[in-house]
Amino acid sequence: MADNGKQHAPHRGDMTGAKALWATLANHGISTVFGYPGGAIMPVYDALTFYPEVRHVLTRHEQGAAHAAEGWAKATGEIGVCMATSGPGATNLVTGLADAMLDSVPLLAITGNVASHLMGTDAFQEADITGITLPITKHNYVVRDVEDLPRIVAEAIRIARSGRPGPVLVDIPKDIQLAAFHGEIPSPHARPEAPAPSPESIERALDLLRSAKKPVIMAGGGSLDASAEITALAHAWDIPVITTLMGLGAFPSSDPLWLGMPGMHGSVAANRAISEADVLLGIGLRFDDRVTGRVSGFAPNAAIIHVELDAAEIGKIIRTHVPVRGDARQAALLLAEGAQPSPRPEWTAQIQEWKGRTVTPETYGAGYAVKAVVDRLRPDDILSSDVGQHQMLAAQLARFEKPRRWINSGGLGTMGFGLPAAIGAGMAEPRVRSVVIAGDGGFQMTAQELATLKMYDVRNVKICIINNSFLGMVRQWQELFHEKRYSEVWLGDSNPDFIKLADAYDVPGYRATTAEELPAAIDAWLSDPKSALLEVVVPHEHGVFPMVPAGAALYEMIETEPVKSPDLSAQMQDAAEEASEA
Amino acid sequence: MTDVQDHLLSILVRDEPRVLTRITALFGRRGYNIKSLSVGSTEHPGVSRMTIVVSGDRGVVEQAIRQLEKLHDVVRIIDHSLEKYVDRELVLVKVAITPESRVEVRQIAEDFRSRIVDVGRHALTFEVTGDEGKITAFIEQMRPFGILETMRTGRIALTRGSNADIPAHVYHEGETQALQPTLEVQPREERARHVPNLF
Numbered sequence: 001m002a003d004n005g006k007q008h009a010p011h012r013g014d015m016t017g018a019k020a021l022w023a024t025l026a027n028h029g030i031s032t033v034f035g036y037p038g039g040a041i042m043p044v045y046d047a048l049t050f051y052p053e054v055r056h057v058l059t060r061h062e063q064g065a066a067h068a069a070e071g072w073a074k075a076t077g078e079i080g081v082c083m084a085t086s087g088p089g090a091t092n093l094v095t096g097l098a099d100a101m102l103d104s105v106p107l108l109a110i111t112g113n114v115a116s117h118l119m120g121t122d123a124f125q126e127a128d129i130t131g132i133t134l135p136i137t138k139h140n141y142v143v144r145d146v147e148d149l150p151r152i153v154a155e156a157i158r159i160a161r162s163g164r165p166g167p168v169l170v171d172i173p174k175d176i177q178l179a180a181f182h183g184e185i186p187s188p189h190a191r192p193e194a195p196a197p198s199p200e201s202i203e204r205a206l207d208l209l210r211s212a213k214k215p216v217i218m219a220g221g222g223s224l225d226a227s228a229e230i231t232a233l234a235h236a237w238d239i240p241v242i243t244t245l246m247g248l249g250a251f252p253s254s255d256p257l258w259l260g261m262p263g264m265h266g267s268v269a270a271n272r273a274i275s276e277a278d279v280l281l282g283i284g285l286r287f288d289d290r291v292t293g294r295v296s297g298f299a300p301n302a303a304i305i306h307v308e309l310d311a312a313e314i315g316k317i318i319r320t321h322v323p324v325r326g327d328a329r330q331a332a333l334l335l336a337e338g339a340q341p342s343p344r345p346e347w348t349a350q351i352q353e354w355k356g357r358t359v360t361p362e363t364y365g366a367g368y369a370v371k372a373v374v375d376r377l378r379p380d381d382i383l384s385s386d387v388g389q390h391q392m393l394a395a396q397l398a399r400f401e402k403p404r405r406w407i408n409s410g411g412l413g414t415m416g417f418g419l420p421a422a423i424g425a426g427m428a429e430p431r432v433r434s435v436v437i438a439g440d441g442g443f444q445m446t447a448q449e450l451a452t453l454k455m456y457d458v459r460n461v462k463i464c465i466i467n468n469s470f471l472g473m474v475r476q477w478q479e480l481f482h483e484k485r486y487s488e489v490w491l492g493d494s495n496p497d498f499i500k501l502a503d504a505y506d507v508p509g510y511r512a513t514t515a516e517e518l519p520a521a522i523d524a525w526l527s528d529p530k531s532a533l534l535e536v537v538v539p540h541e542h543g544v545f546p547m548v549p550a551g552a553a554l555y556e557m558i559e560t561e562p563v564k565s566p567d568l569s570a571q572m573q574d575a576a577e578e579a580s581e582a
Numbered sequence: 583m584t585d586v587q588d589h590l591l592s593i594l595v596r597d598e599p600r601v602l603t604r605i606t607a608l609f610g611r612r613g614y615n616i617k618s619l620s621v622g623s624t625e626h627p628g629v630s631r632m633t634i635v636v637s638g639d640r641g642v643v644e645q646a647i648r649q650l651e652k653l654h655d656v657v658r659i660i661d662h663s664l665e666k667y668v669d670r671e672l673v674l675v676k677v678a679i680t681p682e683s684r685v686e687v688r689q690i691a692e693d694f695r696s697r698i699v700d701v702g703r704h705a706l707t708f709e710v711t712g713d714e715g716k717i718t719a720f721i722e723q724m725r726p727f728g729i730l731e732t733m734r735t736g737r738i739a740l741t742r743g744s745n746a747d748i749p750a751h752v753y754h755e756g757e758t759q760a761l762q763p764t765l766e767v768q769p770r771e772e773r774a775r776h777v778p779n780l781f
Contacts, residue, residue, distance in 0.1 A: 133605060135611050139654040142599070159654060312648035315641065 066096020222284020297553025
């Protein structure tokens with residue numbers, strides 16, 4: 001957080017709770033707030049006009065505001081701020097808060113509420129938002145006295161950013177926003193030092209690493225700010241590195257030691273290395289079930305070292321042999337310092353053989369299209385994704401040389417996340433391209449945020465829709481596990497013309513429908529001086545492989561796509577025609 | 583789940599709105615079973631004390647403690663199974679009586695140092711304090727006469743000795759309980775190879 005030493009004049013006219021809120025945010029270096037006004041937060045929006053140093057971005061839905069704030073936070077590592085009115089405004093933030101909770105995103109949500117004397121009476125637009133968000137926030141507050149307001153906001157920011165980051169909500173009744181405030185506007189709390197790992201735990205971890213014949217490092221979302229230290233650690237010991245979906249970018253993809261992503265749609269190399277390893281060093285991760293597969297079959301031969309800031313994550317899912325509680329940076333540094341390199345030619349050769357089994361999409365389809373797009377990205381570009389097949393394909397095929405260039409909804413798997421998150425990231429870093437890959441399903445959940453692009457003349461957001469006319473990931477599961485009963489996943493006959501939809505918001509549109517058209521379309525789309533949309537129409541049937549079926553162990557992965565079914569589009573169109581005739 | 587037993591936890595919390603909901607919601611969401619819960623104020627203004635009996639194996643209780651420690655409102659957690667403690671429960675028991683059984687019921691109550699808190703024509707209400715064993719024994723003794731109603735307060739506990747459970751500076755951001763390795767690392771050759779070759 002930039003501490004430029006600027007302090008606010010205590011009064012700009014009469015200081016109300018609403019003004020005290022903006023003064024506190026400004027004092028904390030908050031430059032941008034994503035939000036949507038309404039009755040119960042109008043005093044705050046009125047006071048905003050006195051604080052031009054804070055930019056408010058009007059999204060078209062509060063969920064868009066929350067995801068945009070997440071995109072901002074994920075790209076910068078700093079806190080994202082979103083704002084909504086009471087009742088429906090506040091409940092529309094809920095999905096974004098749950099998303100931020102599961103992905104450990106520092107987020108401050110400000111909600112207005114009905115006046116204090118109306119709270120609890122089922123008043124107009126009243127919802128018990130602190131009750132609703134209790135399990136999906138790190139902490140939340142109702143401000144009951146205006147004199148507490150700035151202190152609570154400052155404390156909320158500290159809680160959101162400290163330790164394992166997460167969302168914090170501050171609910172402010174309307175009368176508190178209007179009440180006269182007489183106190184001081186607080187300055188930012190110093191960011192607390194992350195606890196250093198104990199020397200004993202580091203020593204135990206070093207002992208284990210020294211004895212390892214087949215070690216592997218697994219880096220998660222909590223290791224993004226320890227990228228340099230983890231790279232040094234891996235090289236010092238010559239240990240291959242797996243990065244989880246949330247950890248992509250924590251280790252350079254171009255490094256020969258990189259094995260890709262583990263888990264359900266992980267690489268052959270990553271999943272085999274986990275299954276064969278004798279020591280697994282996990283850093284900043286929580287062993288999500290999409291990563292582990294069947295827990296009893298996860299790393300069955302390995303002693304587990306788990307470096308993690310949040311003590312509750314140690315031993316929660318996977319039995320840990322050496323817990324190292326503390327900061328990932330410091331732990332990686334200490335483990336690198338104690339390195340005793342011992343050549344493991346057999347393990348290295350084995351790893352290289354597995355890495356050779358990388359699947360490259362050869363025929364035109366979703367994977368082919370995603371690869372064509374991600375291959376044109378520059379190392380500085382931020383790549384966001386929505387949720388579904390395109391997300392897993394992007395995670396498999398994109399290459400990241402540094403952290404905080406990959407933004408997606410990992411823990412909650414929120415469809416509709418992609419576009420608003422890419423807008424937030426694009427506004428945070430206006431000098432780089434903010435590219436988002438979405439599916440035709442997820443894009444339509446927050447497509448109205450195209451208006452936000454238009455309103456603020458954002459020029460660096462590049463939207464790619466992989467259109468297979470299906471809810472592809474659900475269809476893939478129905479194909480594999482529900483005997484191809486494609487229940488309610490066909491979108492083809494109801495999808496809009498995405499180019500026309502973009503045009504309605506003054507967003508230039510490009511389309512490719514064949515492998516031949518694709519390169520030129522991508523070039524035109526990326527070189528457009530404005531934010532632009534590219535629709536890639538792909539065949540319906542492609543799936544994402546490799547895949548570990550739910551409930552299976554990582555070593556039971558399906559490496560390549562099974563033989564395909566007959567043409568689905570014909571079947572689906574026939575079914576639709578029959579339905580309309582009936 | 584092996585080795586399931588009851589664990590007695592004292593949880594010192596900031597006396598703020600909704601803190602009880604926060605604690606119980608955490609137990610509910612994570613699937614930890616609360617067997618008994620009692621809450622009261624302490625000698626420190628702004629700090630309340632909860633005694634929770636949670637049943638589960640050691641791993642479940644450790645996980646519950648670590649999740650609780652993350653809550654902003656939690657000041658301190660004491661796991662009483664790690665030290666010596668005193669615990670009590672108060673129960674009110676309404677026992678049916680007849681002219682024939684009245685004397686015997688009174689005699690049993692006296693043996694348990696129980697007090698009569700209400701006298702009715704057909705029932706006596708007793709107050710019993712004690713540990714779980716004593717209360718269970720009392721209820722078993724009275725059962726043949728006909729128990730009409732019982733109400734238990736839930737267990738409460740304090741550590742033995744002169745140390746106060748609440749540190750002098752209660753809002754101090756204390757360190758969490760140090761993590762100890764829970765598993766011995768087997769020598770590599772002893773680790774079973776059980777990856778079937780399915781690739």
